[in-house]
Amino acid sequence: MRFLPHTDSDRSAMLDAIGVSGMRELFVDIPAEFHIEKGSLALADALSEAGIVRKFSKAAEKNRNATNSCYFLGGGTYHHFVPAVVDYVISRGEFLTAYTPYQPEIAQGTLQALFEFQTMITRLTGMDVSNASMYEAATATAEAALMARRVSRKTKVVMAGSVNPRYRSVTANYLSRLDGQYVDVDMGCFGTDLDKVIAAIDEHTACVIVQYPDFYGSVYDLAPLRVACDAAKCLMVVAFSDVSAFALIEPPGAMGADITVGSGQSLGIPMAFGGPHLGLFSCKQKYVRQMPGRVCGLTTDADGKRGFVLTLSTREQHIRREKATSNICTNQGLMCTAAATYLALMGDTGLATVAHHSAAALQSLLSQLPAHITTTAGAHYNETILSFSDQSGRDRFLAAAQAKNMFAGIPLEKIDPKADPSHLLVTTTEMIEAEDIKDYITLLEATK
Secondary structure: OOOOOOOHHHHHHHHHOOOOOOHHHHHOOOOOOOHOOOOOOOOOOOOOOOHHHHHHHHHHOOOOOOOOEEEEEOOOOOOOOHHHHHHHHHHHHHHHOOOOOHHHOHHHHHHHEEEEEEHHHHHHHHHOEOOOOEEEEEHHHHHHHHHHHHHHHOEEEEOOOOHHHHHHHHHHHHHHOOOOOOOEEEOOOOOOOOHHHHHHHOOOEEEEEEEEEOOEEEEOOHHHHHHHHHHHOOOEEEEOOOHHHHOOOOOOOOOOEEEEEEOOOOOOOHHHOOOOOOOOEEEOOHHHHHHOOEEEEEOOOOOOOOOEEEEEOOEOOOOOOOOEEEEOOOOHHHHHHHHHHHHHHHHHHHHHHHHHHHHHHHHHHHHOOOOEEHHHHHOOOOOEEOOOOOOOHHHHHHHHHOOEEEEEEHHHHOOOOOOOOOOEEEEEOOOHHHHHHHHHHHHHHHHH
């Protein structure tokens, strides 16, 4: 017998509360052709095991992905090389099946891996302390806003318009049920001028959130913002999408960030259709007790031997709900272990090489652009916008690229509905070869 806890009146009340007229409205994001109007799925007759394997193998051969295509996509998820050792380490049962290390006497391996992960992230971001860890970058950004409100005891959050639209959307959703003001500052067309952001700061501001490099790949000076935050006594939160950038450019901690948040997916974690990924969160030492998540620490036991422990754990499962700083309660330890393994393998020199190749590939691409394609000015890391004369020109290029098994970029309006439909967000990593860039330029010239 099926257990149906909600009555028709219960469901109607919930639908009314969220402002939709019926259940179908909850699925509007799924294209209509995938909706089943009546009946059930039209499944084929049963096959033998060999027949099933053959059928699905043929279907899989049609898939185009980053491993068998030329890949210029980014926007928050990046195609980096993952050493085979990473998968081997995280597939070991000791790590693969580990849960939150409540009992240090039986979880020293997990705790040490997390401790090493924290150390590596603080070095990479230039911050004092890191947690271990967050879901992913968007919720980490939202948690940073909540933390800044607690630290400053103020309620206004200023968000730069050049922050990843998904990070902005999730943060706005988190704050929508709380008192206080949320200001999303329009910085113009891929602008890095912080004057508009600074102008939105007042005595009620808890924090200002910017992205560096920003969503469009721009690298710019955060010093004026740091001065403005000091004057208003608010926190400067710096988000990022590809943390490998800080092996090449100045990290946010060196530019005065109070809190840094972002994605650790580029550190040995495959794109995997969007997850599981890894949220990074670090801050200045003086704010550590307001940081969400957990912190693993190093200590000594009664005999003076080194040991690792769960030093801080601020989620509601451990303490009274009203005293908790966060409801983050997932175990992202496996992703932390993957990142720590990757960083240990690469070292400072290896990671710097990855960052250099990623940036150099973009500069090579931009230096060869045909005259009918323009791009944004200023310094960029591994991501930028290509501007076509019109949407039809861009779409012709994308169609030609698809025919050549090339993922040529993200139509910007797919992520930001307000964006100009003639724009294309293009990304390079160390996986892009000189031949890939040559093919890209050839297609641009052929489809103008």
